[in-house]
Amino acid sequence: MQALQALIFDVDGTLADTERDGHRPAFNRAFQEAGLDWDWTVPLYGELLAVTGGKERILHYLRHWQPDFLARPDLADFIAGLHQRKTAHYLDLLRSGAIPLRPGVPRLLGEAREAGIRLAVATTTTPENVTTLLECAGNPDLPGWFEVIAAGDIVPAKKPAPDIFVHALEQLGVPPEACVAIEDSANGVRAALGADLKALLVTTSTYTQGEDFSGSAEVVAGLDNIDLAALETLHRRIYGAVGD
Numbered sequence: 001m002q003a004l005q006a007l008i009f010d011v012d013g014t015l016a017d018t019e020r021d022g023h024r025p026a027f028n029r030a031f032q033e034a035g036l037d038w039d040w041t042v043p044l045y046g047e048l049l050a051v052t053g054g055k056e057r058i059l060h061y062l063r064h065w066q067p068d069f070l071a072r073p074d075l076a077d078f079i080a081g082l083h084q085r086k087t088a089h090y091l092d093l094l095r096s097g098a099i100p101l102r103p104g105v106p107r108l109l110g111e112a113r114e115a116g117i118r119l120a121v122a123t124t125t126t127p128e129n130v131t132t133l134l135e136c137a138g139n140p141d142l143p144g145w146f147e148v149i150a151a152g153d154i155v156p157a158k159k160p161a162p163d164i165f166v167h168a169l170e171q172l173g174v175p176p177e178a179c180v181a182i183e184d185s186a187n188g189v190r191a192a193l194g195a196d197l198k199a200l201l202v203t204t205s206t207y208t209q210g211e212d213f214s215g216s217a218e219v220v221a222g223l224d225n226i227d228l229a230a231l232e233t234l235h236r237r238i239y240g241a242v243g244d
């Protein structure tokens with residue numbers, strides 16, 4: 001049986017609870033700046049989160065709530081421009097310290113680093129959003145603790161497609177059975193399982209409580225009480241003890 005070699009973390013909702021008070025207001029600021037009267041309220045954003053990827057989420061919103069915009073000849077550029085401004089506003093929010101890492105995350109990352117367990121990220125958001133979150137909510141060295149930051153448009157299909165997790169595994173050069181993956185959403189669970197990451201811990205977040213996490217090994221409300229030993233126990237429960 002493979003020993004545990006690496007942890008693969010989702011970002012939004014897992015490392016930090018970023019959606020309601022981070023990404024969502026950033027989208028709204030970009031819309032206001034563009035003179036659009038679109039308001040992604042807390043409940044509406046919860047519905048829109050069914051679609052991963054900010055650009056994809058804007059297109060989904062247009063299709064269902066603003067179909068007249070679909071006729072724009074420059075639709076792709078229009079969406080890309082809104083998303084670029086949204087990302088700028090999100091980075092400002094991160095740099096203001098508005099979004100902390102979730103309780104237990106700094107400790108768990110330190111334990112893994114101390115034990116020589118490799119760290120990776122597999123996320124739908126952009127690489128800069130990841131490094132800026134880690135630098136500003138954690139510490140300036142934190143991005144360097146992650147050997148692999150698999151993020152955003154680096155893969156053709158976003159979660160729930162498995163592509164980003166497959167990419168992270170390829171970059172790590174380890175099989176899925178050598179890893180534990182940590183996610184917060186049903187889309188993330190489907191993506192991780194699609195990459196054969198069976199040792200999968202779910203930590204529910206603001207918007208994902210009550211989602212379908214079928215196939216995950218364990219569901220917790222947060223990582224406050226999850227240490228490296230708990231992840232090693234979960235890994236053994238799925239794959240058996242080393243030497244089995």
Ligand code: XBP
Nearest residue numbers: 011012023052053054123124125126
């Ligand atoms: C969550 C997402 C992202 C964010 C918005 O990513 O689906 O799209 O909501 O970020 P994950 P962008 O849970 O996989 O970390 O606007 O940069 O896409």
Ligand code: MG
Nearest residue numbers: 010012013184
């Ligand atoms: Mg997530």
